[in-house]
Amino acid sequence: MVGSAIWRELERQGFKNLAGRAHKELDLLDASTVSRFYAEEKPEYVFVAAAKVGGILANHEQPAEFLFENLQIQNNIIHGAWKAGVKKLLFLGSSCIYPKLAPQPLKEEYLLTGPLEPTNEWYAVAKIAGIKMCQAYRRQYKCDFISAMPTNLYGPNDNYDLKTSHVLPAFIRKFHEAKTSGAGSVTCWGSGKPLREFLYADDLASACVFLMQHYSDEQFINVGYGSDISIRDLAERAGRIVDYEGGIEWDATKPDGTPRKLMDSSRMFALGWKPRIDLEAGIRLAYDDFLKRFNR
Numbered sequence: 001m002v003g004s005a006i007w008r009e010l011e012r013q014g015f016k017n018l019a020g021r022a023h024k025e026l027d028l029l030d031a032s033t034v035s036r037f038y039a040e041e042k043p044e045y046v047f048v049a050a051a052k053v054g055g056i057l058a059n060h061e062q063p064a065e066f067l068f069e070n071l072q073i074q075n076n077i078i079h080g081a082w083k084a085g086v087k088k089l090l091f092l093g094s095s096c097i098y099p100k101l102a103p104q105p106l107k108e109e110y111l112l113t114g115p116l117e118p119t120n121e122w123y124a125v126a127k128i129a130g131i132k133m134c135q136a137y138r139r140q141y142k143c144d145f146i147s148a149m150p151t152n153l154y155g156p157n158d159n160y161d162l163k164t165s166h167v168l169p170a171f172i173r174k175f176h177e178a179k180t181s182g183a184g185s186v187t188c189w190g191s192g193k194p195l196r197e198f199l200y201a202d203d204l205a206s207a208c209v210f211l212m213q214h215y216s217d218e219q220f221i222n223v224g225y226g227s228d229i230s231i232r233d234l235a236e237r238a239g240r241i242v243d244y245e246g247g248i249e250w251d252a253t254k255p256d257g258t259p260r261k262l263m264d265s266s267r268m269f270a271l272g273w274k275p276r277i278d279l280e281a282g283i284r285l286a287y288d289d290f291l292k293r294f295n296r
Contacts (some may be wrong), residue, residue: 001157002092002150003049005205008291013209019043023050029069034076038084047208048077048130054164054188056257058120063122072124078133078145088144090212091273093127093135093220095151095197095261096120105264108149108219117258135218147220148211151263154282155201156289167231168198168283171238178244186239186245189254192232197262199225203275210273224263225275231256241283254273 003020010018019041027033028050052069059066074091081089098106099114111131116124134145158169165173171188178186207223215221229237235248277285 001155001159001201002153002204003047004157005155005201006047006049006208009202009205009209028073028076031076031080034080035083038080038086042084044087045212046077046081046086047212048074048089048091049208050077050257051092051127053123053159053166055170056255058164059120059123059239066120066122067126070123071129074126074130074133078124078130078137081145082137082141086143088212088216089134089146090208091130091145091147092208093131093147093149094123095149095222095224095263096124096258097128097131098261099148100258104260105262106222108222108267111220113208119257120253131220134220136255138218144216146211146215146217147221148208150200150204150207151197151222151223151224151264151265153199153201153204153259154286156286157293158201158286158289160290160294167196168234168238169286169290171235172242172287173294175239175242175244176287176290176295179242183246185249186244187249187251188235190231190252191252192230192235192250192254194231194256194258195228195260195262196231196234197224197226197228198234198279198282199223200277200285201274202279207268207273210271214271221267222263222265222269223266225279226265226269227258228262229279232288237280238283241280241287274278 026037045263050073052066098110100117102110131147134147138145154168159165160169160173162170174186
């Protein structure tokens with residue numbers, strides 16, 4: 001989702017000499033394959049958008065994969081970029097790097113000030129390692145490697161698998177399938193009380209290109225929308241946009257995750273970047289994408 005959005009943004013801005021590979025074309029877990037890619041393509045600027053991602057269920061069932069594979073991907077890309085003499089690299093982390101009970105909104109300096117949220121700590125630990133790796137290569141080898149922490153993302157080419165997806169694409173699929181089957185209600189996980197912030201993937205892409213052009217600092221930088229919404233309200237909004245008229249039930253036996261995750265994106269906004277797509281419009285665009293890809 002993020003990689004394709006960055007590609008679209010680069011094309012929109014007129015960049016021509018783009019080099020990238022889909023997951024099936026390049027195994028980022030294989031260091032020799034990554035090294036060969038660097039040797040053949042000789043990229044000057046690298047966006048690290050690749051990761052093994054998923055929601056609460058996927059993180060719970062695959063902690064080893066989430067930790068190992070993300071560490072491996074990051075190590076191969078970042079170390080390979082240094083060896084290949086890449087001019088600049090942007091590493092994308094995640095808002096889950098912050099402590100579970102950190103003050104809100106989340107400021108960059110809150111990193112490593114408290115325990116992580118247990119439902120996604122394996123992914124968070126890997127992403128923290130990626131941030132620190134960029135900082136280490138910057139200090140030791142003077143590499144212009146930077147990191148950005150996006151909030152929860154959604155948009156074209158999202159993952160709609162109910163076992164591995166994040167909350168918003170899961171809602172879109174659940175409500176669509178309930179509408180088409182005539183189901184009287186949809187059951188959602190948790191209490192619906194947690195608050196989450198959502199950023200459309202194409203907005204993140206514009207932020208990434210902006211940072212590549214205008215930011216060079218060891219401190220990572222938050223990239224968010226600027227406001228949040230309760231999961232309950234999000235479900236109701238997604239149901240309305242999908243045109244589902246049934247009820248919504250909440251399974252409180254399932255985990256909620258972190259109570260709130262709102263990014264403090266003031267440093268990013270002060271640089272001159274702002275998101276363009278609001279949540280209502282973004283969900284409609286995401287639903288259109290879902291229909292094109294899955295509603296055969």
